[in-house]
Amino acid sequence: MNLPEQSLAFILADNGYDVWIANSRGTRFSRGHTSLKPIEPDYWDWTWDELLAYDLSATFQLVHDQTGQNLHYVGHSLGTLIALAAFSQEKLLNMLRSAALLSPIAYLNHLPSPLARALLFIAQDLYWLGVYEFAPRGGQAVNKLLEDFCSTPGINCSDIVTPITGPNCCLNSSVTNEFLEYEPQSTATKNLIHLEQMARTGTIAMYDYGNENDNMDHYGQPTPPVYNMASIPNDVPLFLSYGGKDYLSDVEDVQVLLENLKDHDGDKLVVQYIDEYAHADFILGVNANRIVYDPLMAFFKIN
Structure with a gap:
């Protein structure tokens, strides 16, 4: 959406x-399946646990097999959560x-x-109503929710990006409308x-099925297993950039x-704080190439 010299993939x-x-x-962009169709409830029977266990793992394996090289990984938002959870299991x-x-998500308290x-x-109410696909674009139940929310006094939905991401400082105003043509996308x-x-x-755990019996069936224990961020090996090179x-x-x-990474090797952890940045600035900010991507590239080069 930005110019090539402002976009991380091109850089x-x-x-x-x-x-x-x-x-x-x-x-x-990713609705294919070997046997299920998106209209079937089973198609949407997943959470980010499956994104970690199957999708991220398959992506790593494909790139590794095709290139014969280990990967530098870049994640934003949910892409950071699944990576951190995988690393905590030493996967x-x-x-x-x-x-x-970028904009690392682990704890959401x-x-x-x-x-x-x-x-x-x-979401729980929608699920029990039989709404298994959360479709922000065109889903009647979600549209009704957004209408109700936007009619709340003090809420301005003329800019729907800000109530979700925070007040982004550095987006090209012409990009915001284009962004809303593609986002947000469906999820389960x-x-x-x-x-x-x-x-x-306030924890990072696998999906809780709501009762001990179902959790026992899925995990062999009454409560969901926890992803322990302190278990990430101290020598994994990590670059974390977050905004105020x-x-x-x-x-x-x-x-x-x-705090969970406090024992990480000092030369393997780079932490960057950008006071004026909100969630979308990290991928769409017109100055992110200078503020975020230049240090990110330097980090890659030494690792």
């Missing part, structure tokens, strides 16, 4: 990197060179975005329930993550 390619871009399952590390995590909280906390309602569980409990105005990757939640 990486221009610097000689092989660039592979993955689409999350359920989006308009994928045999194919990893380093990871850059604060989550200052009013719209994100509304969407997460209504069950995935939102999983994120709501994280926001409510971000409504999804809240500063206090990032501090909890950093």
Whole structure:
């Protein structure tokens, strides 16, 4: 959406990197399946647990097999959560060179975005109503929710991006409308329930099926297994960049993550804080090439 010299994928390619871009399952770009159709409930029976266990793993394996090289990984938002959870289980590390995590999401206890909280906390009701695909674009149930939210006094939905991401400082205004032509994309309602569980409990755990018997059936224990961020090996090269105005990757939640990484090797952890940045600035900011991508490239070069 931005100019090539402002876009990370082009910058990486221009610097000689092989660039592979993955689409999350359920989006308009990734709705294929070997046997199921999107109209079937089973198609949407997943959360980010499956994105980690199957999709991210398959992506790493494909790139590794095709190139014969280990990967530098770049994740933004949910892409950071699945990577951190994988690393905490010491998965994928045999194919990893380093990871850059922009707007890192791990803990969601604060989550200052009013719209994100509304969407997460209504997800359980939608699920029990039989709405298994959370479709922000064209779904009647979600459209009704957005209408109700936008009619709330003090909420201005003329700019729908800000209530979700925070007040982005550095977007090209012409890009915002184009951004809304593509985003937000569909996901599984069950995935939102999983994120709501994280926001409510302040923990990072696998999906909670709501009772001990079902959890026993899935996990062999009465409560869901926890992803322990402190278990990420101390020598994994990590670049974390977060913003002071971000409504999804809240500063206090990032501090909890950093506390879990306090024993990380000093030369393997780069932490960047950008006070004026919100969630979308990291991927669409017109100055992100200078503020974020230049240090990110330097990090890649030494790893």
